[in-house]
């Protein structure tokens with residue numbers, strides 16, 4: 001948000017996440033991890049900091065049972 | 076600028092699912108919703124929710140939904156489809172729902188060649204009620220009612236529903252898939268789309284059996300459950316198509332059949 005122009009290829013809706021790690025299992029780049037903080041339901045949400053390493057392959061989103069993840073591709 | 080290439084399908088509601096963390100019911104819901112979106116039939120689709128962990132599916136799809144009593148979803152689907160033949164009707168059922176209490180309904184719906192689609196979620200256990208043996212429980216699998224593992228001498232053998240239904244002339248498309256990896260999810264999606272296409276074209280009964288996890292009652296983490304599914308369930312329930320009207324028509328043509336087959 002704000003004025004940041006940094007790439008964000010995967011966006012996690014943290015409140016929906018149940019910390020199941022199936023996205024972590026699926027990511028060929030190994031860039032997803034669970035955050036230290038918890039969401040309002042007490043789960044550690046999955047997150048990606050290394051957005052520039054993401055290839056927008058959508059594997060994480062396709063394995064997520066809770067439709068937490070949106071994937072974007074640079075145009 | 077960037078474009079969104081993956082997100083929630085319109086046919087899936089925005090409400091949070093109550094499923095346990097990592098339960099693959101959620102993936103299967105999303106695939107069904109994606110298929111309905113891609114055929115552009117959201118406004119004329121009716122889903123039938125089962126009894127089992129997916130009992131609240133009527134809240135999870137952004138569609139007209141009807142709850143059925145335990146195992147009776149194919150009968151309810153039959154009624155709705157026959158009254159509204161232009162609608163697209165699917166039943167979403169677990170293996171306890173479909174393969175034990177609902178055995179009669181599923182066999183006869185397939186036998187009659189009802190033009191409905193069944194999404195059969197096989198997680199080899201009764202999830203909702205706390206992990207009792209299902210007809211699909213594997214030999215040796217530990218459940219609350221098979222302590223020490225399922226022993227065929229006492230509890231019989233797993234029932235291969237898709238192979239059984241595949242023998243019925245009314246079945247037009249029957250396939251078994253898994254959702255244990257991105258590749259399997261892509262194949263599962265293709266099978267679910269084929270099943271809906273089968274119904275939309277009026278070819279006959281269609282069912283996709285989806286091998287699914289129940290981390291909670293299997294007593295595993297979600298990641299371990301995915302591994303267990305691949306190692307144990309896929310060998311016991313081989314993946315692939317048991318019936319496909321399109322390929323059968325192709326074979327008939329290739330054999331130079333004189334008889335025009337109308338499905």
Ligand SMILES: Cc1ncc(C[n+]2csc(CCOP(=O)(O)OP(=O)(O)O)c2C)c(N)n1
Pocket residue numbers: 126127128129145168169170171172173176196198200201202203204209289
């Ligand atoms: C007539 C009737 N008998 C039994 C039950 C109890 N019951 C609720 S869910 C269920 C089985 C659920 O297992 P499954 O269909 O495999 O779905 P899952 O929860 O694993 O997704 C049973 C036996 C019931 N609700 N109604």
Ligand code: SF4
Pocket residue numbers: 009010026027028029030031032048053054055056057058059060061071
């Ligand atoms: S889109 Fe692909 S590369 Fe990017 S985080 Fe998801 S799985 Fe990893």
Ligand code: SF4
Pocket residue numbers: 012016017018019020021022023024045046063064065066067068069097
């Ligand atoms: S797969 Fe979905 S619910 Fe599970 S940890 Fe990843 S984002 Fe969260």
Ligand code: SF4
Pocket residue numbers: 093094095098099100128198202203288289290291292
């Ligand atoms: S009990 Fe099993 S099938 Fe039911 S929601 Fe939990 S993991 Fe899924």
